Amino acid sequence: MSSNNDNEEIPIIDFSIECSKKIKYACEYIGFCYLKNHGISNEFINEMFSIAKEFFIGISREEKLKYIMNDEYFGFVDLKQEVLDPPHQKIGDYKECFNFGKFQNGKPISQELPKYFEEKSKFIESFEKACHDLCMKVLQSLAISLKIEDNEEGEGKNWFSKRHGYGMKSGDNFRILHYPPITIEEGKVSEDINYNQDIRAGSHTDYGSITLLFQKEIGGLEIQHPYTKKWIQVPVVPNAILINIGDLMEFWTKGLFKSTKHRVIFNKENMNLHRYSIAYFCHAGRDVGLDPIPSEFIIGREREGEGLDESKESKERKRITAGEHLRLKQENTYKPIIINCSN
Numbered sequence: 001m002s003s004n005n006d007n008e009e010i011p012i013i014d015f016s017i018e019c020s021k022k023i024k025y026a027c028e029y030i031g032f033c034y035l036k037n038h039g040i041s042n043e044f045i046n047e048m049f050s051i052a053k054e055f056f057i058g059i060s061r062e063e064k065l066k067y068i069m070n071d072e073y074f075g076f077v078d079l080k081q082e083v084l085d086p087p088h089q090k091i092g093d094y095k096e097c098f099n100f101g102k103f104q105n106g107k108p109i110s111q112e113l114p115k116y117f118e119e120k121s122k123f124i125e126s127f128e129k130a131c132h133d134l135c136m137k138v139l140q141s142l143a144i145s146l147k148i149e150d151n152e153e154g155e156g157k158n159w160f161s162k163r164h165g166y167g168m169k170s171g172d173n174f175r176i177l178h179y180p181p182i183t184i185e186e187g188k189v190s191e192d193i194n195y196n197q198d199i200r201a202g203s204h205t206d207y208g209s210i211t212l213l214f215q216k217e218i219g220g221l222e223i224q225h226p227y228t229k230k231w232i233q234v235p236v237v238p239n240a241i242l243i244n245i246g247d248l249m250e251f252w253t254k255g256l257f258k259s260t261k262h263r264v265i266f267n268k269e270n271m272n273l274h275r276y277s278i279a280y281f282c283h284a285g286r287d288v289g290l291d292p293i294p295s296e297f298i299i300g301r302e303r304e305g306e307g308l309d310e311s312k313e314s315k316e317r318k319r320i321t322a323g324e325h326l327r328l329k330q331e332n333t334y335k336p337i338i339i340n341c342s343n
């Protein structure tokens with residue numbers, strides 16, 4: 001039977017058995033892997049997808065715009081916003097999304113919830129917690145694979161998880177996404193789309209430590225292979241969660257782990273279809289530093305990777321914290337949106 005993963009470059013890893021070496025290899029080689037037997041049930045995930053669909057389809061744009069992204073970068077992001085696709089090319093992202101940020105006692109800390117979500121907020125909070133718990137397990141597995149040394153506080157395998165406490169002030173973000181269809185009539189795209197320039201999601205790396213990505217049925221995600229630089233497809237693998245490395249992990253490992261560029265494209269098979277996805281971005285506490293981790297694999301290693309060269313900018317970056325890195329990336333990506341919002 002087909003594995004549903006035709007390129008086979010992104011490994012599918014069984015998380016119910018010891019797999020830290022396999023995850024480490026995937027993080028070094030490609031920065032992405034699929035986890036199966038991850039402990040989050042299908043029913044739970046499907047329920048979250050249903051809530052997302054109902055929100056995007058059932059609620060008017062006018063209502064959604066009342067909750068537009070605030071200056072903490074949480075809230076609703078409308079279709080076709082201009083974002084800066086590094087190196088600073090303006091593109092129109094053909095997606096809408098809602099950023100919940102972090103929850104506490106059934107409410108997001110940083111922004112108001114649309115009415116539609118109010119009665120569902122306990123469920124959404126429990127989904128977010130399940131994502132955070134899974135991230136902690138993955139981070140432990142990564143710490144074990146990197147043989148992070150025990151210090152006086154006995155950190156060792158908890159080195160990462162201690163820096164990602166749920167209660168910490170951080171950039172943790174839970175996001176639901178909707179990519180509406182575009183249709184082609186008489187050889188022309190019917191929507192207001194510049195086919196050569198617009199994309200479903202422009203290429204980017206994730207800003208946090210690790211990301212969980214839930215895809216369902218409709219593909220379109222692509223990653224840029226860190227070594228060959230070729231764009232390769234990331235098919236939907238049923239019952240598996242996609243995990244990817246973000247910038248913070250690349251900093252801590254001096255580029256051993258790859259914060260791989262990815263994007264979501266229109267293609268013939270998916271452009272007529274609605275695509276939904278769910279992402280959980282796990283970030284370290286805002287004050288956590290980005291110095292290399294105490295690991296035999298990292299100490300003495302030359303820095304490598306995009307943005308990790310010895311240029312002036314990256315020398316400065318080496319000294320910054322998780323919070324400062326996040327702010328820098330958000331400002332560069334979303335400046336045009338914030339400017340639009342204040343008009």
Ligand SMILES: O=C(O)CCC(=O)C(=O)O
Nearest residue numbers: 177201221262264277279
């Ligand atoms: O929707 C997807 O599959 C990817 C979304 C993504 O990469 C992001 O929101 O950072």
Ligand SMILES: [Fe+2]
Nearest residue numbers: 204205206262
């Ligand atoms: Fe992403």
